[in-house]
Every structure is written in C-alpha cells, then in structure tokens.
Amino acid sequence: MNNSLPVFAVNFIAALVLAPLLPGIINKVKAFFAGRKGPRLFQLYSDLGKLLKKECVISSTSGGILRIAPAIQLTLTVLAALLLPMGFKNSPLMFPGDVLLFFYLLGTCRFFSVLAALDTGSSFEGMGAAREAFFSALAEAAVFAVLAFLVLFSHSWTLSGMLTGIGMDSWISFTPVLLVSLAMLLVMLAENCRVPFDDPETHLELTMIHEAMILDYSGADLGAILYTSSLKLWIFGSFIVSMLIPGNILSGWQETALSIGGVFASAVLVGIVESSMARYRFLKVPPLLISALVLAIVAMIFQLFFNGGIR
C-alpha cells in the first residue's frame, strides 16, 4: 500500500478527464439498440468546449443563487469524488464516518440544484425541483440501508475500508453482495435521473425531473452542470464497481485498468437498461425505490443471521 497515493491520483485524474465519456457511451449503446448511428462518443467534450465559449444569461428574477449554484455543485461533486476509493486504493482523505460526508456532499449538491431551480421563478422548474426532492428523499433510505449493510459486512467505518474491504474471500457467499449491488444500481439510476425514473432525452415535457431544473442555465454554467452530472454518474459507477469486484487480486496498474473498464461497463449496462425499458409513471417510482430499500434490508438479514451465508 506504500505506492497507493500515485495510483489514486492517476485514477482520480482519469475520472475527471474521462467522465464526459460516460453519457457518450450510454448514447452509443442506445443508438446501437435503436439501429441508429448516434452521436459521436466524444460529443459531450465538444458540447462543453462550445458552452465554455458562450456567455451566461441569468434570469432577471434570480436572487443570486442561480449564479453561484453551478460552481458549488461542481466543487461539491469533485470533493465527493476525492473521498471515494479509486482504482481499489484508499482515498488519502479517509476518516471514520466519511460515508456520511460523502453522501451529504452529494445531498448538498442536490439541495443547491433544487434551490437554484426555485430561484429562477419558473413554475415549471419548481415542479422539477419538487419531484427531485421527493424521489431523492426516497432514494436516501435505500442508500443508508446499503451503507448499513456495508458497515456490517466490512466492519469498517470509512468509505474506502468498506468498498476495498470486500475482498476475494467475501465471494464465498455472494448473494448479499449481489442484492446490495442491485439496490445500488437502482439508486444510481434514480440519483442520476436515468430511465426508469426520468428520461434524460426529453427536454420539454411535463414529466421530466432533472432536465426541468436546468432549463435556465446557459453558457459555462450549463457546461458545469452537464460535467457535474457526468462526474456523478462516474462516482456511482465506480461505487458499484469497487463493491462488486474484489480488490487485491491484481497488481496496481491492472487494478486501475480494471476499475476504469468497470465504470465503462456500468455505463453500457445503464444504456442497455435505458434501451430495454420505458420510463415509469410517477406512481410506480416510489415502489421501485422502496424495493431498492427492501433489497438492501434483505441483504442485511442474510448478513446478520448467517454471517453472509452458510460456511
């Protein structure tokens, strides 16, 4: 573990640089299933470059939060990424209980996006904000059930310890880990506003959530928001990958390749989910999130009663 810091740094920079690839991969997968050619893989990079050159137009009713919200969201998300173990190496910032900080950094990020959406004064964005707040409150229950399971499973209170602690030996009984990964996948789809919960393709529909909230951004602000959401996708993908793939089986740089490849694979999975199912009605979203919670609790039961299975 003495060379863990450079590996972490390389992985962290890779996450920052490669994150805009994920929406490109998802769109490519969706285009493949639809039989189309689809946008280029590097489309978001070009979009970001174009948006950075444009000026920002701020709504005249705004009280100022709209102006600072994108910067705050970007900063908080990067901070959260710093707490996550990357490439199966512990984060240098880890401390006991940092999971709470990790999820509440993301929560504060969401708080600011909701606040900024209300700040625009548009009732349409207020609607999106209300939905975002409602669904993420339900998702949080599932997140904390997953966290409780991870604490039970790894006997560690740090995020890095939890995620890298799931080693090869824990695969002797993989059912609870699989259940929790499924729950986390549902949370990932909900938090990133992907298909069963929200359709990122729709831009002017009454049913949308995330896209409704970012209608008023323009220029570099919109670029920051788009980049933040792709980084968030990377964070959740990386979370699931480090939960599923046992670390400590390969040497340093192979692990790096494995984790980055795993995140790309999770993007492909999201693309497959998006092309194979339709967005759920609002009424059906709460049961889905509750079943994510229940999955995590079932995994916890497995862990509590059988110490992870029959040994």
Add this chain to the structure above:
Amino acid sequence: MNQMNELFLGIFLCSCLMLAVSSRLLHCIRIVALQGVLLGIMPVTLAIGHGDIHWSVMIINLSLKGIILPCLLYRTMLKAGVKRELEPVIGYSLSAGVVLALILFSFFISGRLSLPAGASDLAGLAVPCSFAVVMTGLFTVIARKKALTQVIGFLVFENGITLFGAAVMREHPLIVELGILLDVLVLVFIMGISVFQISREFSHIDADRLNSLKEEAR
C-alpha cells in the same frame, strides 16, 4: 453448491418482493413461473454431493410449475380480459413494506425453531425463506382483489411448501409430493374455469364484489 442454493434462495426472496410491487398480471405469472423453474432445479443442486438425485421430482416440478400452470394462468388471463390489478386492497408500496416485515418475521420465528436431526445444512437459510414465500403467498391472497391474482398467491404459497420440503427433508417421499402437485393442478383448473365464468357473468373478476351480490339483488 451451497453458494448456488443460497443464490436461488435469494432470488426466491426477491421474487416475493417483485410479486408485492408488480401490478401487471403477466408479470405476476412470470414470477410464479420463475419460482417453478427454480423449484425444478433446486432438488438437483441440493442433492449434488449427497448422493441420489430425484430426477422425477425435478422433471415434474419443472414441467408442471414452470410451464403448464403459468400457461394455464396466462390463458385464463387472456380469456378473462384482465391485464392488471387496478385497485388492490393494500397499495404496492405498503405491500413491499408488509412483505419485508413478513420476511423479517419468518427469519425471527425460524431462529427459534429446532430443526430435525436429519435436516440438511442449508436448512438454516431455507426454512426462513420458505416461510417467507408461504406468508407472501397468503398475503397476496388477502391483499389483492382479482380472483386470478388470488390464484397466483395460492400458487406462491404452495411453492413455499415445496421449497420447505425440498430443502429440509431431502428424503421426503415422492408420493406426498405428487399428491400436493395434483391438488394444486386441480385447483388451478377449477379456478381457471370459474374465473372465466365469473368474468363472463359479471364482466369483472373482483372477488370482493361477489360478497355483496345478494344485498344488491334484494
């Protein structure tokens, strides 16, 4: 093989949850079929490393519970012209919570049971899982209105009993198994016919509305 069985039991618990939250009847039928297929495979995976494999049980379970009964249910669904359970007695979110409570309860009570000496080493996990499946089936019978969903609940209940038998008593006699299966087959046949009759007579298959027929007629 224990990991395999453990995974199957995990899938069983998940299927109970899916049954609680799904409103489409086709979905429910698919879940019952999945449980039937798992019940067909489990006698084999349970017996690996323990000697003789009950191929007959596997084939009968797989064909009857995995294929024939779901097909019958599907046919009844098409004939009755119902696609989904619109107004359940207990809502879907609450149902998920209730099923979770039932799972917890079954883990709790089976922790206090003393298992027979001949039970397999998997029984510690299989007993609570089968209890959970049984209770989910009964809960489905109570919490849903459509007669077809109630039949599905009964089938899930029966799957739980079979799971209990398969996992705990490896040497249970074939004749008992066949008796249970025959009962269920006959029940599904009768219910299939009566559901069709109900829907033709009253243009709905809500079982709870049948209670008040007499008063309305007066």
